[in-house]
Amino acid sequence: MSQPRFFENFPSVVISVCSLIFLLLSACAALPSLTTAQTCGAKGIAAQVLGSGGPELQDKRAMSSYLIWQDGQARVIVDAGGGSALRFGESGAQMSMLDVILFTHFHVDHSADFAALIKSSWFEDRKRPLPVYGPPGNDFMPATTEFVSDFFGDKGVYRYLSELLVPGEGGSYLMQPHTVVAESTPAAVFHNDNFAVTAVRVIHGPVPALAWRIEIAGKSIVFSGDTNGEGPGLLHLAANADLFIAHNAVPEGAEGVERRLHMPPSVIGQIAADAKVKHLVLSHRMLRTLGKEEQTQAEIRKRYSGPLDFANDLDCFPVK
Numbered sequence: 001m002s003q004p005r006f007f008e009n010f011p012s013v014v015i016s017v018c019s020l021i022f023l024l025l026s027a028c029a030a031l032p033s034l035t036t037a038q039t040c041g042a043k044g045i046a047a048q049v050l051g052s053g054g055p056e057l058q059d060k061r062a063m064s065s066y067l068i069w070q071d072g073q074a075r076v077i078v079d080a081g082g083g084s085a086l087r088f089g090e091s092g093a094q095m096s097m098l099d100v101i102l103f104t105h106f107h108v109d110h111s112a113d114f115a116a117l118i119k120s121s122w123f124e125d126r127k128r129p130l131p132v133y134g135p136p137g138n139d140f141m142p143a144t145t146e147f148v149s150d151f152f153g154d155k156g157v158y159r160y161l162s163e164l165l166v167p168g169e170g171g172s173y174l175m176q177p178h179t180v181v182a183e184s185t186p187a188a189v190f191h192n193d194n195f196a197v198t199a200v201r202v203i204h205g206p207v208p209a210l211a212w213r214i215e216i217a218g219k220s221i222v223f224s225g226d227t228n229g230e231g232p233g234l235l236h237l238a239a240n241a242d243l244f245i246a247h248n249a250v251p252e253g254a255e256g257v258e259r260r261l262h263m264p265p266s267v268i269g270q271i272a273a274d275a276k277v278k279h280l281v282l283s284h285r286m287l288r289t290l291g292k293e294e295q296t297q298a299e300i301r302k303r304y305s306g307p308l309d310f311a312n313d314l315d316c317f318p319v320k
């Protein structure tokens, strides 16, 4: 048996110890990380960021997605952008925990991992229906009912899973898609024994879009989704929210299509201040805003003085 020349003069016991250390390190690397066990929202209410990025993969963040935890149960997911399904697994959540799926809109960076989440649920013991709520459609976008059936209907791309959507077809649970037509006054959309959900329409260029508010155990959490901030809806929805997660997709001074789609920091700060939100979190961070946090914070601080955080994937924000 030959050894590399470097080791020729080493006592074999040293080589054995080195080999043992190497094997132990390899074994550790192969084990699933215990730190990925669910740690957010084990007690009380918390919002967890699954995806803090935008559509660019180079931001090294999952695309937009959030969970709301209550006492160790992931009850609500808002959006399911690309990469977020992996983060969902890392969060410790299971699809059988969810009471509802909410979509702000159907751009890829908010919806691409929907099918991955649903397929994952196939391997869990979920019996109860899974409601799915999102915006209406237009020439650019499908309505929520159409979006879901385009995946899982009997003519959908994943029609091999159509028993999720076609009553009486199989033994799985059923998805219940609903299209929400909302205006700028918050509309009641869903409630159960644990929480209530309201929505307003927000302006995101030509794309039908909603912002969401969840009232749970006396706490309120608001998600702006993508919006340019026009109109009174988001301000109404965010009034006195305990936590407001807003999308920092463009820097101050953005123009043209960027500005028609997204709100700059000054607009976010103004809404947070006027709505008197108790905690502001900036997410949907893109290459054009990453690295400009100081400037962004300065614009926000001209208007809003409450707690402010920049989100990263898997960040957990307990709501006290």
Ligand SMILES: [Zn+2]
Binding pocket: 054, 055, 064, 107, 109, 110, 226, 284
């Ligand atoms: Zn987006």
